[in-house]
Amino acid sequence: MDKEIIIIRTKSGHKYAEAVAKKINNLGVECSKIVCWEDLESFMEQNECSPENTLFHFRTAGPNVNPKAFELEKQGYRVINSAKVLDRTSDKFKSYEWAHQQGIELPITKKGKREEIKEYIHNKGIDQFVLKPINSNGMGAFCFRSSLNDPELDNKLSDVPGKEIIIQEFVKYIKIFRVIVVGNKALDKAVFYDEPTSDDWKVSVCINPAMKLDKNPDPKLLTYAKHLADVFESEVAFIDIYETKDGYVLSEINTACTLRLHEKKSGYSISNDIAEYLVSELKKIN
Numbered sequence: 001m002d003k004e005i006i007i008i009r010t011k012s013g014h015k016y017a018e019a020v021a022k023k024i025n026n027l028g029v030e031c032s033k034i035v036c037w038e039d040l041e042s043f044m045e046q047n048e049c050s051p052e053n054t055l056f057h058f059r060t061a062g063p064n065v066n067p068k069a070f071e072l073e074k075q076g077y078r079v080i081n082s083a084k085v086l087d088r089t090s091d092k093f094k095s096y097e098w099a100h101q102q103g104i105e106l107p108i109t110k111k112g113k114r115e116e117i118k119e120y121i122h123n124k125g126i127d128q129f130v131l132k133p134i135n136s137n138g139m140g141a142f143c144f145r146s147s148l149n150d151p152e153l154d155n156k157l158s159d160v161p162g163k164e165i166i167i168q169e170f171v172k173y174i175k176i177f178r179v180i181v182v183g184n185k186a187l188d189k190a191v192f193y194d195e196p197t198s199d200d201w202k203v204s205v206c207i208n209p210a211m212k213l214d215k216n217p218d219p220k221l222l223t224y225a226k227h228l229a230d231v232f233e234s235e236v237a238f239i240d241i242y243e244t245k246d247g248y249v250l251s252e253i254n255t256a257c258t259l260r261l262h263e264k265k266s267g268y269s270i271s272n273d274i275a276e277y278l279v280s281e282l283k284k285i286n
Helices: 015-026 037-046 066-074 083-090 092-101 114-124 153-159 219-232 260-266 270-282
Strands: 004-009 033-036 054-058 078-080 109-112 128-133 144-147 165-169 175-182 185-194 236-244 247-254
Touching (some): 004 015, 015 260, 037 066, 054 066, 054 270, 066 078, 083 092, 092 219, 092 247, 144 153, 175 219
Parallel strands (some): 004 033, 004 054
Antiparallel strands (some): 109 165, 128 165
């Protein structure tokens, strides 16, 4: 049986998965398949897959998805990113905890129920902070900047979805960058940034037509991104990093994101780098 790569996608995230699959096919792996995570069990029942010839690439993560990756690994399959990385990065508080444990400097961050968060704010006297959900949700629509004496604090606390939420000290930043790391390489031709304005503190380097290509990225930024990927043990990572007056600070690390807009802005085939890495890892399977 020929070796194969199975791409696991979200319900709607098929277009970039198809772009990666096409690049994989161009590299001579003709049996690449794309499966929605909800259909994985039925796919496995209907197809003859084996740990000796199959690699799974997860382009989605979350509390309903991660157990499926753990189960595949338990069966002996090679999974990229690994299940522990998917679990570590899809829960934002777990990400912050892991980074802190590994010595990465971060703004003050706490998770809790709304009443606990409100009490924490007043006890600690944190002046400027951001309230956000634990899992990525709504492209930043449910992230709220607030302050100790904000008259809208209760409303903002209520508007963040989830039983528990995150409070994080506000970072005064100059720019936010997205650096893409594949394997052991930070892609210097695909670094993007956005800047806050006087009217809007929110920035985005994900699905944001206004983000810009950094044509001459700082080598220190690339080195820091690669270090973060190593710390999280990720193999394919999209890392968002604040630039502050004191240096670079981790915003968040993602392992699944559409990059169609990034490829259009840069003219660089990120999907080809991902495909090449997946195929190189597939060849190592015995």
